[in-house]
Amino acid sequence: MTTLVLVSHPELADSSTQQFLKASLPKTDVVWEHIESQSTIDIEKEQHQLRAADRIILQFPLYWYTAPAGLKQWEDTVLTRNFVYGDRRYPLAGKELGLVVSTGMPATAFQRGGTEGFSLDALLTPFAALAQRARMVWLPTLAIPQFGYLEEPEKLRLVTDYQRYLTQTYPDSLANRQVWFAEQLAKQIAQLPADQRVTGRMLADQFDQRRTAISDLQGTLAMIKEQEDD
Amino acid sequence: MTTLVLVSHPELADSSTQQFLKASLPKTDVVWEHIESQSTIDIEKEQHQLRAADRIILQFPLYWYTAPAGLKQWEDTVLTRNFVYGDRRYPLAGKELGLVVSTGMPATAFQRGGTEGFSLDALLTPFAALAQRARMVWLPTLAIPQFGYLEEPEKLRLVTDYQRYLTQTYPDSLANRQVWFAEQLAKQIAQLPADQRVTGRMLADQFDQRRTAISDLQGTLAMIKEQEDD
Numbered sequence: 001m002t003t004l005v006l007v008s009h010p011e012l013a014d015s016s017t018q019q020f021l022k023a024s025l026p027k028t029d030v031v032w033e034h035i036e037s038q039s040t041i042d043i044e045k046e047q048h049q050l051r052a053a054d055r056i057i058l059q060f061p062l063y064w065y066t067a068p069a070g071l072k073q074w075e076d077t078v079l080t081r082n083f084v085y086g087d088r089r090y091p092l093a094g095k096e097l098g099l100v101v102s103t104g105m106p107a108t109a110f111q112r113g114g115t116e117g118f119s120l121d122a123l124l125t126p127f128a129a130l131a132q133r134a135r136m137v138w139l140p141t142l143a144i145p146q147f148g149y150l151e152e153p154e155k156l157r158l159v160t161d162y163q164r165y166l167t168q169t170y171p172d173s174l175a176n177r178q179v180w181f182a183e184q185l186a187k188q189i190a191q192l193p194a195d196q197r198v199t200g201r202m203l204a205d206q207f208d209q210r211r212t213a214i215s216d217l218q219g220t221l222a223m224i225k226e227q228e229d230d
Numbered sequence: 231m232t233t234l235v236l237v238s239h240p241e242l243a244d245s246s247t248q249q250f251l252k253a254s255l256p257k258t259d260v261v262w263e264h265i266e267s268q269s270t271i272d273i274e275k276e277q278h279q280l281r282a283a284d285r286i287i288l289q290f291p292l293y294w295y296t297a298p299a300g301l302k303q304w305e306d307t308v309l310t311r312n313f314v315y316g317d318r319r320y321p322l323a324g325k326e327l328g329l330v331v332s333t334g335m336p337a338t339a340f341q342r343g344g345t346e347g348f349s350l351d352a353l354l355t356p357f358a359a360l361a362q363r364a365r366m367v368w369l370p371t372l373a374i375p376q377f378g379y380l381e382e383p384e385k386l387r388l389v390t391d392y393q394r395y396l397t398q399t400y401p402d403s404l405a406n407r408q409v410w411f412a413e414q415l416a417k418q419i420a421q422l423p424a425d426q427r428v429t430g431r432m433l434a435d436q437f438d439q440r441r442t443a444i445s446d447l448q449g450t451l452a453m454i455k456e457q458e459d460d
Contacts, residue, residue, distance in 0.1 A: 010306070065356035066296065069303035075294045076240070118359045125352045126295035132347050 003166045004053035005032045005100075008060040008071035012036065017102045017147040021059065024159040026167050036070040046078040051091055056136075057166060058127070059100040065116075065123045079130075090135045096170055097131040098139030099124060100162070107145045139170060178211050233396045234283035235262045235330075238290040238301035242266070247332045247377040251289065254389040256397050266300040276308040281321050286366075287396060288357070289330040295346075295353045309360075320365045326400055327361040328369030329354060330392070337375045369400060408441050 005025070009018050012034055025032060031049060035041075050056060060067045084092065101120065109115040110123070120143055121128075131138040142165045150158065164172070168180040185207060189200035235255070239248050242264055255262060261279060265271075280286060290297045314322065331350065339345040340353070350373055351358075361368045372395045380388065394402070398410040415437060419430035 064302075064305045064309060065359040066302070069299050069306045072294075072296070072302045073299035076299045079294060116359060117362050118355055122352065122355045123359060125348055125355055129295040129346060129348045129353060 001029060001054045001167065001169075002052060003030045003055040003057060004049055005030060005057045005059055005166065006035055006071070006074070007033065008035045008058070008068050008074070010036055010068055010070060015061070017061065017144060018059075020147065020155070020158075021100070021162060024162050026163050030166060035074050036068075041074055041077045043078055043080070046074070047083055047091075050078075050095075053095065055096040055098065055139075055166070056092075057098045057100055061102045062104075062120075062123070065118070066126065075130075084134050093135035095136050096139050097127070097134075097136040098165060099127060099141045100144065100165065101141055102144040102147055105145065107143060137170065139165075140172075174214075178214075182207060182211070231259060231284045231397065231399075232282060233260045233285040233287060234279055235260060235287045235289055235396065236265055236301070236304070237263065238265045238288070238298050238304070240266055240298055240300060245291070247291065247374060248289075250377065250385070250388075251330070251392060254392050256393050260396060265304050266298075271304060271307045273308055273310070276304070277313055277321075280308075280325075283325060285326040285328065285369075285396070286322075287328045287330055291332045292334075292350075292353070295348070296356070305360075314364050323365035325366050326369050327357070327364075327366045328395060329357060329371045330374065330395065331371055332374040332377055335375065337373060367400065369395075370402075404444075408444075412437060412441070 003026075007018060007022075009015050012018050022032070031053065033049070058067065058071060060071055063069075066072075080086075084090070101124070103110070103120070105116055110118065110120045112118075120141060124141060128138055130136075142161065144158065147158075163184075164177070164180055169176045182204075185200075185204050189197060189204060192200045233256075237248060237252075239245050242248050252262070261283065263279070288297065288301060290301055293299075296302075310316075314320070331354070333340070333350070335346055340348065340350045342348075350371060354371060358368055360366075372391065374388065377388075393414075394407070394410055399406045412434075415430075415434050419427060419434060422430045
């Protein structure tokens with residue numbers, strides 16, 4: 001799977017959130033692009049990148065309750081009517097569209113009665129409408145509220161959440177998570193020096209045993225439910 | 231009352247909708263500005279204009295379910311945090327914010343189950359959030375769907391609706407409409423050549439008589455309701 005990450009931020013170098021996310025990118029299968037860094041938008045290249053991706057991520061800070069002007073300029077330029085849905089061809093159909101949105105206010109502000117009064121989902125409606133128009137699959141938004149206040153363990157957790165958001169199979173089910181973590185573990189072990197690989201494999205074995213245990217428990221649960229329904 | 235109309239359209243001269251609206255502008259008390267015509271955004275001037283206005287209208291075609299990039303650039307530049315709500319001063323508080331939005335799809339497309347799937351109100355949530363943050367009064371949006379298909383009588387009606395949207399006292403009640411139409415009539419009569427003014431005054435008298443008749447009917451209705459409640 002190829003993921004295209006389109007970042008919009010007028011001053012990327014000054015954004016600790018965006019620098020952190022850039023450093024957290026998965027090593028493979030990800031194309032990363034900063035929209036405002038390009039002096040002109042190359043429509044052909046952008047459309048080609050979109051066609052080549054399986055998952056498209058728009059990543060930005062919330063400015064006046066939506067994306068910065070740079071991303072809108074990109075949309076207005078690259079997403080020509082003819083490209084997205086003209087002639088009844090839909091080149092983006094079936095691809096996944098996800099948003100990674102950082103906010104200065106806490107998550108609780110974005111609800112009725114909260115300081116902002118509207119949910120992030122409501123504010124991002126235009127993107128959901130775009131996904132629908134292009135016949136794309138809409139991913140639940142990854143919100144990053146108040147990055148500056150995160151403690152070290154929360155930041156580590158964010159690295160994993162972000163990498164999963166970019167590369168884990170949708171939807172975010174237990175089964176899909178298990179597969180993702182198993183793959184990551186296998187990759188890490190492959191990169192270990194020879195003398196540490198045994199320990200690595202022991203870890204992987206333990207992980208597999210737990211997966212089997214969970215699977216057994218799910219089987220048992222299903223049996224109990226069936227008996228209840230009798 | 232002063233109304234500031236900020237128009238965003240990347241190719242204003244080619245837009246028959248925007249040209250029509252420009253020709254329909256009320257003659258007085260309206261400041262009109264085309265955002266994309268300015269080579270650079272003069273923050274001081276823009277903020278001054280906003281402070282001086284009682285009603286602020288953002289007028290644009292719906293591009294990818296929100297305003298064109300030009301308006302977002304204006305927002306990101308002019309609406310500095312400090313200007314809108316910094317230091318707990320709110321220079322825009324109490325002013326009215328309204329949107330005039332033209333769409334290529336018919337009104338019925340903007341609902342659940344419609345072609346677009348989302349209401350115009352839902353799509354414009356970021357602007358409602360901005361109004362709330364700035365402590366402004368949110369006006370119901372004036373939507374102009376499929377201007378190109380309007381017949382002549384519908385266009386004439388649009389002129390009135392548009393002028394009322396820009397200058398009539400909010401909310402759009404019967405009483406406020408009557409006052410607005412009476413004022414327009416008075417203005418028109420004042421501009422008539424002397425020999426036609428008698429006819430003009432007769433029209434105004436007739437209008438006043440109907441207002442009085444409606445007022446009497448409302449009084450009667452209120453009495454009936456009171457008796458019903460006994």
